[in-house]
Amino acid sequence: MRGNASTSRALNRRLILNLLRNRGPISRAELALATGLSPAAVTFVVTELMDDALVIEREAMSSANGRRPIPVDINYEAHLALGFKLNRDNIACVLTDLATTPLATLEAEVAETTPEGMIHAIEHTIPRLLTEARRDEKDIMGIGVSIPGEVDPQKGLCLQSPRFGWRDLPFAEMLAERVHAPVWIDDDVNAFAIAQKLFGAGRNHRNFAALAIGTGIGCSLVLNGEIYHGSNSSAGKLGHITSIPGGALCECGRRGCLMAHAAEPAMLDEYQRRKGAPTSRTAFAAAVDSGDETALTIVGEAGARIGRHLADLVNLFDPEVIIVGGEAVQFGDALLTPLRSAMEEFLFFSRPELLTDWVPSSWARGAAALATQSIFDFERSPSG
Numbered sequence: 001m002r003g004n005a006s007t008s009r010a011l012n013r014r015l016i017l018n019l020l021r022n023r024g025p026i027s028r029a030e031l032a033l034a035t036g037l038s039p040a041a042v043t044f045v046v047t048e049l050m051d052d053a054l055v056i057e058r059e060a061m062s063s064a065n066g067r068r069p070i071p072v073d074i075n076y077e078a079h080l081a082l083g084f085k086l087n088r089d090n091i092a093c094v095l096t097d098l099a100t101t102p103l104a105t106l107e108a109e110v111a112e113t114t115p116e117g118m119i120h121a122i123e124h125t126i127p128r129l130l131t132e133a134r135r136d137e138k139d140i141m142g143i144g145v146s147i148p149g150e151v152d153p154q155k156g157l158c159l160q161s162p163r164f165g166w167r168d169l170p171f172a173e174m175l176a177e178r179v180h181a182p183v184w185i186d187d188d189v190n191a192f193a194i195a196q197k198l199f200g201a202g203r204n205h206r207n208f209a210a211l212a213i214g215t216g217i218g219c220s221l222v223l224n225g226e227i228y229h230g231s232n233s234s235a236g237k238l239g240h241i242t243s244i245p246g247g248a249l250c251e252c253g254r255r256g257c258l259m260a261h262a263a264e265p266a267m268l269d270e271y272q273r274r275k276g277a278p279t280s281r282t283a284f285a286a287a288v289d290s291g292d293e294t295a296l297t298i299v300g301e302a303g304a305r306i307g308r309h310l311a312d313l314v315n316l317f318d319p320e321v322i323i324v325g326g327e328a329v330q331f332g333d334a335l336l337t338p339l340r341s342a343m344e345e346f347l348f349f350s351r352p353e354l355l356t357d358w359v360p361s362s363w364a365r366g367a368a369a370l371a372t373q374s375i376f377d378f379e380r381s382p383s384g
């Protein structure tokens with residue numbers, strides 16, 4: 001009985017918090033109407049959420065005919081989440097409120113991509129982020145870390161990360177021991193999708209795909225409002241679909257993967273090959289910007305290649321929209337126009353809209369959302 005009572009309490013909390021997240025501040029009476037809970041039950045849950053500083057009363061709008069009911073809202077400012085997006089050379093770090101609004105950001109250099117090296121770098125950024133935002137450590141409700149690779153978020157386990165050479169690593173637990181805060185981990189593209197689902201362009205969609213193009217390529221699927229992880233935490237690995245059999249060597253050790261031919265490093269390699277001289281990523285981006293024909297051709301070819309495979313994904317899963325993010329969106333129409341038209345060419349029936357997420361901090365905010373989503377989803381428990 002106690003188990004059932006606490007489960008239904010948790011469900012009611014989640015119901016009310018998600019309604020407030022979607023609709024913004026509304027009165028207790030409106031909450032009762034929208035949830036189907038009794039006014040007494042709503043009052044009970046709201047009081048409990050106010051005691052936990054998760055909900056706050058906002059100012060009532062005055063009206064001509066007397067008092068208006070007091071709207072309640074999520075207390076976004078009272079709690080903090082930390083997000084860390086692990087890369088090969090650096091960690092994108094962010095401190096956010098519950099709405100994943102960044103309060104402080106920084107980029108930490110990484111000397112080595114060992115778990116120890118990453119944990120060391122993370123530990124040192126936390127006080128710096130708190131100082132910059134002038135906030136207190138006690139308000140941190142959790143830490144999210146996004147990792148390029150296959151991650152089991154339930155067990156807090158990095159199953160593999162070819163980019164870092166990690167395998168079966170209990171990263172969440174290792175970090176939680178050092179930072180003394182709950183830690184959530186997931187694949188970086190799933191983290192990006194969770195941020196889109198909570199407070200981004202995916203907010204009002206039950207089914208959508210979140211495509212990220214950067215060092216790798218991934219396409220996370222949100223099906224019926226939940227991330228689809230697959231049976232081995234390896235769903236959505238669009239970047240490892242074979243695009244050219246026997247083609248270029250991929251970081252996963254196989255040949256011809258889409259990312260080995262169309263992710264940013266592949267574009268840069270191809271540019272250097274055609275120009276016959278070494279180039280930096282910045283110089284390549286500048287070449288795209290200035291309309292350099294070779295650079296535009298390469299970005300266009302990559303876009304078309306991604307678009308063709310994306311069409312297959314749409315034909316299989318029929319998402320309402322596709323949200324595109326990642327570093328490569330800065331190439332803008334040079335990438336997105338060929339991507340869109342190749343996708344259109346190979347679509348069977350449904351024609352989802354392609355939305356672009358231009359926010360540069362989306363990766364790290366996604367990581368922070370791994371922690372904040374625990375408030376909106378009672379099923380997931382952290383390590384630590």
Ligand SMILES: [Zn+2]
Binds near residue numbers: 240250251252254257
């Ligand atoms: Zn691969």
